[in-house]
Amino acid sequence: MIGLAGCGGDGGGDTDTPTPEQTEADDDVLGDDTPTDTPTPTPEPPETDTPERLGDTLVGPEGEQVTLQLVYATGTGTTETQMQLVQQLYGQVGINVELTGTQFNSMLANYAQNKTEDMSQDDATFNAGTRDESTSAREWDLMGGIGFNSYPRTPPTIRSFWADERKAGATTNFYGYRPSTEVAPLIDEAASATDPDVTQENLAQVFGILSEDQPVNFMTFSTVISGFRNDVSGFTEEDVGPSFGFDDQTWYFGNDASVGGTYITGDSTGATTLNHIQISDQPSANRVALTMDGAYTLNNENEVVPRWVEDYDVKDGQQTYEFFLRDNLQWGADFGQMTADDWVYWIQEVHQAEDNWAGDTNQSNYFRNEEPIPVEKTGDLSFEFQLSEPDPFFLQRPIMWGEYCMPQGLLEEYRDAENGGQGLNEDDRVQELAYTGNLGPYEFERWDRNSVFVATRNDEYYARNTVFDGDVPYFEEEQYQVFGEEATRLSALEAGDITTTGLPADDVQRFVDNDEITVVRTPDPFCGMLVYNQRANGWEQLRNQQVRQALSMAVNKVTIAEDILRGNARIAYTHQPEYSDWYDESQVTRFGGPDSHAIGGAQRMLDEALPDGYEFQ
Amino acid sequence: MSMRSYVAKRLAWTGVVTVLVLTLYFVMLDMAPGGGETVFAFQAASSGGDPQAAEETFRQIRGLDRPLHVRYVDYMTGMLTGDWGWSTTRSQPVLDALAAAYPYSLQYALPSTIISIIIGYGIGLYSATHQYELGDYLGTFVAFFGISIPNFWFAIMAVLIFAVQAPDVTVLGAQLLPLPSFYQTGVVQQYGWVSWENARQLLAPVVVVSTASIAGNMRYSRAEALEYVHAEFVKTARAKGASNWRTLTRHILRPAMVPLMTIFIADILGLFFAGAFFVEVVFQIPGLAQLAFNAIINQDTALVMGTTLIPVFIFVIGNLLQDIAYTVLDPRIDYGDR
Numbered sequence: 001m002i003g004l005a006g007c008g009g010d011g012g013g014d015t016d017t018p019t020p021e022q023t024e025a026d027d028d029v030l031g032d033d034t035p036t037d038t039p040t041p042t043p044e045p046p047e048t049d050t051p052e053r054l055g056d057t058l059v060g061p062e063g064e065q066v067t068l069q070l071v072y073a074t075g076t077g078t079t080e081t082q083m084q085l086v087q088q089l090y091g092q093v094g095i096n097v098e099l100t101g102t103q104f105n106s107m108l109a110n111y112a113q114n115k116t117e118d119m120s121q122d123d124a125t126f127n128a129g130t131r132d133e134s135t136s137a138r139e140w141d142l143m144g145g146i147g148f149n150s151y152p153r154t155p156p157t158i159r160s161f162w163a164d165e166r167k168a169g170a171t172t173n174f175y176g177y178r179p180s181t182e183v184a185p186l187i188d189e190a191a192s193a194t195d196p197d198v199t200q201e202n203l204a205q206v207f208g209i210l211s212e213d214q215p216v217n218f219m220t221f222s223t224v225i226s227g228f229r230n231d232v233s234g235f236t237e238e239d240v241g242p243s244f245g246f247d248d249q250t251w252y253f254g255n256d257a258s259v260g261g262t263y264i265t266g267d268s269t270g271a272t273t274l275n276h277i278q279i280s281d282q283p284s285a286n287r288v289a290l291t292m293d294g295a296y297t298l299n300n301e302n303e304v305v306p307r308w309v310e311d312y313d314v315k316d317g318q319q320t321y322e323f324f325l326r327d328n329l330q331w332g333a334d335f336g337q338m339t340a341d342d343w344v345y346w347i348q349e350v351h352q353a354e355d356n357w358a359g360d361t362n363q364s365n366y367f368r369n370e371e372p373i374p375v376e377k378t379g380d381l382s383f384e385f386q387l388s389e390p391d392p393f394f395l396q397r398p399i400m401w402g403e404y405c406m407p408q409g410l411l412e413e414y415r416d417a418e419n420g421g422q423g424l425n426e427d428d429r430v431q432e433l434a435y436t437g438n439l440g441p442y443e444f445e446r447w448d449r450n451s452v453f454v455a456t457r458n459d460e461y462y463a464r465n466t467v468f469d470g471d472v473p474y475f476e477e478e479q480y481q482v483f484g485e486e487a488t489r490l491s492a493l494e495a496g497d498i499t500t501t502g503l504p505a506d507d508v509q510r511f512v513d514n515d516e517i518t519v520v521r522t523p524d525p526f527c528g529m530l531v532y533n534q535r536a537n538g539w540e541q542l543r544n545q546q547v548r549q550a551l552s553m554a555v556n557k558v559t560i561a562e563d564i565l566r567g568n569a570r571i572a573y574t575h576q577p578e579y580s581d582w583y584d585e586s587q588v589t590r591f592g593g594p595d596s597h598a599i600g601g602a603q604r605m606l607d608e609a610l611p612d613g614y615e616f617q
Numbered sequence: 618m619s620m621r622s623y624v625a626k627r628l629a630w631t632g633v634v635t636v637l638v639l640t641l642y643f644v645m646l647d648m649a650p651g652g653g654e655t656v657f658a659f660q661a662a663s664s665g666g667d668p669q670a671a672e673e674t675f676r677q678i679r680g681l682d683r684p685l686h687v688r689y690v691d692y693m694t695g696m697l698t699g700d701w702g703w704s705t706t707r708s709q710p711v712l713d714a715l716a717a718a719y720p721y722s723l724q725y726a727l728p729s730t731i732i733s734i735i736i737g738y739g740i741g742l743y744s745a746t747h748q749y750e751l752g753d754y755l756g757t758f759v760a761f762f763g764i765s766i767p768n769f770w771f772a773i774m775a776v777l778i779f780a781v782q783a784p785d786v787t788v789l790g791a792q793l794l795p796l797p798s799f800y801q802t803g804v805v806q807q808y809g810w811v812s813w814e815n816a817r818q819l820l821a822p823v824v825v826v827s828t829a830s831i832a833g834n835m836r837y838s839r840a841e842a843l844e845y846v847h848a849e850f851v852k853t854a855r856a857k858g859a860s861n862w863r864t865l866t867r868h869i870l871r872p873a874m875v876p877l878m879t880i881f882i883a884d885i886l887g888l889f890f891a892g893a894f895f896v897e898v899v900f901q902i903p904g905l906a907q908l909a910f911n912a913i914i915n916q917d918t919a920l921v922m923g924t925t926l927i928p929v930f931i932f933v934i935g936n937l938l939q940d941i942a943y944t945v946l947d948p949r950i951d952y953g954d955r
Binding site: 104105108109112113125126148149157159160161169171172272273274275278280356359360361363364365421422425426431446448449450451452454479481482483484485487488491492494495497 | 801
C-alpha cells in the first residue's frame, strides 16, 4: 500500500491509500508486491446448498444465460484464485462469469475511470457524472483485486466511496452507487459532531446501511504479516496492533537494551525520492522516517504520542488546535533551531501554495471547502490551526500526525525561483537529508538506488532521555535493502542476512515453524472487495439491492479467508473491521459468512428480486 | 567507394537510426497508459482530495506538464549537450544512474564473458576435432545442460543451496560458504571492487551467467569448426606434417572465426551495456539490466531514453565492426563497391 507524504512510516492505517487488494502481507510497511510464483489452487467450495437450488442456469429475458464480466487486478496469485472461486460459485448459482485479468493501473484507467459522451478521455475521472450518463471505456459488471482503506482512525474519510454518486465529494464512487438511505449527511454530521455519542451513532448507522445495501461485496480485511529474526527485542505480543512499530526506536538486539548491530529491513521496492514533499510511496516515506520523527505519532489506542510536538491544546469546541514544539529541535546544514516560523511558512508556502510550486503530493489535507485552513504563529515555538467548523478527528488526520517540515531558510531559496520545485529536489541538502539535524534517530549515510538505504545512529538525537528513557536508538545502523525477487528476500531472512521482512500469506507456515524467526500479524484496514458496477454499462440488475445481496450471499468468505488466504485475513461484512470502535454488531447485516444460505438462498433471493423474464432452468 | 567512405556512410546512418529510435521511444512512452498517474489520482480522491488536481501534481513531478513537442525538443537538445535528463523514479540525473549501475553489471559480465569465450570455444573446438568420442559427448552434455536449465531457476537454486543450506566452509582461512544470499553494495564500499569479499558474492552470479553463454559459444564453435575439420586444405596441411595445434589454430579456427566473429564481437560489445536481467533480479545486483527494466515498468521517460540510447548505438556500431572484422579475417570480402 502506499502512504501519503509526511506520515512518518509508522504503518498507521489511515495514512494509507487505496490500492490493489492487500492480501499477502504486501509491500506496505515491510512487505512485497511481487507476484507469487505459484498461485494457490482453487479450493473446493463447501457443500452448503441449503435451501434447495432452483436450477442450474439463470436465463435472462433474451433466453440466454446471464453472463457477467469480472475484471480483476493481476499481481497476486491469491487474487486470481479468489476470482476463480467467485466464478465457480456464481456458476453454481447459474450465472456465467467471464474473467479478465489486467494490471491495476489499466484496471483503474479502463474500467474505473468514467466520462460522459461529450467529455474527452483526458477528462475521465472516477465519478465524472451520474451513473446514467458517465461510463467507463470498457464494459464490466464485477471488479476484484481492489481494496479500499476503511480508515478506522478517521472514518468520515470513507465519504468519497459511499456518498450518492450525484453528490459533491463522491469522488471515488466509480461504480455508481446510490444508497438506500443517504449516508453523506450522517457522515458529515459525524465528522463535525462534538458529542462523541452522535459520532458513534451516525457511523454505526452508516456501516449498517452499507452492510445492508451491499454496494460492493465486502469480502475480507487482510493482515500484514512480518517475519523478524529472533534476536530482535523490545516488543511483545501486546504491542502488536494497528500502529505496531510506532516506538521502534526502543527496539534492540539481544537481551539487554544496549547499542549495537545493524537492523536490516527487506523491501520489495526501493525509494523514489527523499524529498518528502513529493513522496507518494511507502518505501520512500520509510527511509525518511529514519531521519525524522515528525510532529507526533499515534499508538495502537489511537492516542497522540509526542515527538517534536511536546504538547497540544484543543480549543473553541474542537475548532482550534494549538501545537507546542520542543525547544531542543535543531535543523542540520546550519539552519538553526526549529521554530513556529518554520512550520507556518511550511504549511502556507508549501502545503497551501496556490501554484503548488514544490509539487506537494499532500495538499488536499490542508484545505477545507477549497479554502486553506488558517494557520497562525502563537509564540516562538507554538502555532495553531483555526478550523471553520469543529473536527474531532483532526489529530488523527494526516495533517500534523507524522508531519515533517523543512527549514524556512531552505524553502525560501527556491520559493520564487524559476523551476524552484525541481531545484529543491536536486539540492544536496534534500538529496542527502542534511537538514534533518537532531530530528530523528538516525542520520543519512548513503542511498544506493535500487539496492540499499543506510542510516547511522544519530548521536545528537533530541528524543534521547526526553521522549524516551535510555540511550535510544539501540541499533548502530539501520538499512532498507531492496529485493526484486521474493524468493531471495525470504531466503535472506532465513539465512539471517536481513532482520525483518514481509511474508506472503500463502507461504507463512514455514516461517512459523522456523525457530529462528518470529512471525507478527498486524491488522490491516484495507478491505478486499468485489465491486458491483451500477453504472449504465454494467448489468442493469446490479442496481437492485436485493440482487447485490444475493450475489454477496453466494460468495463464501470463510473459504476465502481460511483456505485461500490460509487464515491470514478476517471476514468483512461492511466497510469497517470488527475491531474498530465504530463497528456496531447490532446494525450490521451479514452476507456470505459461515451462517450464509449460500447457493440455494442466493437463487431464491434472485428469483424474488429479478423482474419478469428472468428464470432458473 | 573506398572503405573509408563506406565507414563514414555507415556512421552517418548510425546517427539517423539512433535519432529515429529515440523519437519512437519518446512518443510511445508518452502514449503508453498507466504510469502511476491514475493510481495517484485515485489515492487522492479516496482520501477526500481532488483527483484532477492530483493528476496535475503527478504530471508536474514527472515533468509531463508541458506539451509533447516542447519536451521532445528539450530532451533531444539535452541529449546532444550531455544533459540526459532527470530520473524521476531514482531522483538523480540519468547519467549518474547509468554510471552507478554500469560497474555492478560489468563486474559479473566481464568474468562471465571471458570464461564463456575461452571455455565455450575451447570445448567447441575440442568436440569438433574429437567428434563422437567421449569428450565430444561430455562437451555436448555440458552445452545442452547450460542451454536447457533456466537461468532464473538456476539462480534461485544457487541461493538456496549455497547461501541458505550450505555449511560453513573456509579456504585458506577465508570463508567460502555459505555465500551471501544477495549482492550487498556495502561490501564494495567497505572492501573495494577487487576484493575476496566482493568476489565471493559474485561467485554464484558468474557461474549462472557463464553456464548459459558457454553452451551457446560451444555449440556455435563446434558447428563452424566441423565444416573445416574434414576440408581438403586441412587434410593437405595434415599430410604436410602440420601439428595438431597448428592445424587447429591456423587451418580450422581461422576460417571458422569469420562466422564466429559475429558472436565474439557481440560478446565483447555487450560488455559496454551488459546485464542479465534474471540474474540481477535474483541476486539483487543493482546493475544496468534492472535499471533498464525498472525504467520501462515505471515509465521513467528520461531513464528509458538513456538506457535505450546506449544499446542502440552499440548495436549499430557493433554491426559495422563485425563487417570490418570480416574483411580482416577473409581478404576475399570487400565493401569497396557498396
